[in-house]
Amino acid sequence: MLRRNFLTLMAGTALVAVARPAFAELPKIQKKDTYKVGFAQTESNNPWRIAQTKSMQDEAAKRGWQLVYTDAAGSAAKQVADVNSMIAQGVDAIFLAPREEKPLIPAVMGAKKAGIPVILLDRNVDPSLAKPGEDYVTFIGSDFIEEGKRAAEWLTKTMNGKASIIQLEGTTGSSPANDRAKGFADYIKDHPDMKIVASQSGDFARDKGRQVAETLLQAHPEATAIYAHNDEMAIGAISALEAAGKNPGKDVIIVSIDGTRDALQAIIDGKMGATVECSPFFGPAAFDTLVKYAAGETIPPKIINTDRFFDAANAKENLASAY
The missing domain is CATH 3.40.50.2300 (Response regulator)
Structure with missing residues (x-):
């Protein structure tokens, strides 16, 4: 069986179509x-x-x-x-x-x-x-790019097209983090007053999301919105805002992705604006x-x-x- 040459991967270079030889079919499985x-x-x-x-x-x-x-x-x-x-x-x-x-x-x-x-x-x-x-x-x-776009669309409408946004990214190198960032950026590029002022990975974790949010809020007190790649980081961000004496849901609007029970409760409590479900x-x-x-x-x-x-x-x- 011919196998892909992984030297290009070792060199950090993406493979191109001409480098792909013919392969055997996918493995079959007995019914x-x-x-x-x-x-x-x-x-x-x-x-x-x-x-x-x-x-x-x-x-x-x-x-x-x-x-x-x-x-x-x-x-x-x-x-x-x-x-x-x-x-x-x-x-x-x-x-x-x-x-x-x-x-x-x-x-x-x-x-x-x-x-x-x-x-x-x-x-x-x-x-x-x-x-x-x-x-x-x-x-x-799920369609992660579409998730990012839906979050951006809601935030843009809610903020009347003007916001200074902190982005809490998911795990670096993961497809949800890559695509949710892309979907969001693709939407707001047509809205010049929707600006991402800081972006850093919180690794999809609540506590790390809180820590990163604390740091970025200190560096960017002008932030009016937070876009988190998942609900856990968004909930961490709520804690960071409250610790900073800010009112989440009023001083800073939060939009996220996942649709967890904690996030829905935060929406009911007025601390979070919206979340895109990711089943x-x-x-x-x-x-x-x-x-x-x-x-x-x-x-x-x-x-x-x-x-x-x-x-x-x-x-x-x-x-x-x-x-």
Whole structure:
């Protein structure tokens, strides 16, 4: 089997089309009643990840499948090792939530070489280094660019087209952080008075989001809005604002992404403006996709979740169903 030349990756240069030789087809999977599948989770330090893991575990139990679960604890290197362990255990397929776009390429390629199909969940890998339908089956998740655009559109309208914005970025190098930043920037570029005055990673974590927000608020007391790449950082930012003697929701408007119960409560309390839902309930779609793949059905390169939008108009009525 011809394999991709990874020297270009080692050199930090993206592969181009002419450097891609012909490949064998994706690994197939035998159609049967139950499967032994792996789920390589990136971390479990926030409600979104916990809800995603529970969805996968519940669906496996419902179908009577064996689920080999690992938690990379926020380490891309451990996640690669976790996938290698699943390969060694002879799983039928692997569901992978890649922590970062480039470091997880060896895991995807290692599984393919071992004849094990991979389905990516919620985060993608670098599209110049691995492709759906060729190196992995498909990506299932939200449209992160659209999430960023929806957040920017709401904030622009709410602020009447004028704001000094602090951006709390997600994990550096992850597809949600990259795309949510891009979607937001693409929208506000047509609104010159919507300006990002500072941007720094809070690693999708509540406490780090609070710490980063504290630092950036001190450096930019003129900030009138905060755009957080997830609700955990947004809630951290609320604490930072209150500690600074500011009134979140009035002095500084906050918009975020995820749709967690804590975020909806913060909207109800008037401390947060809005959040774009990013559904963590992947179990049914993930397992259904694998069954369809085993049956020989054509799987699209992307399967996009339908996500809602929450603000003061609908947060209260949706609180009970939030995670």
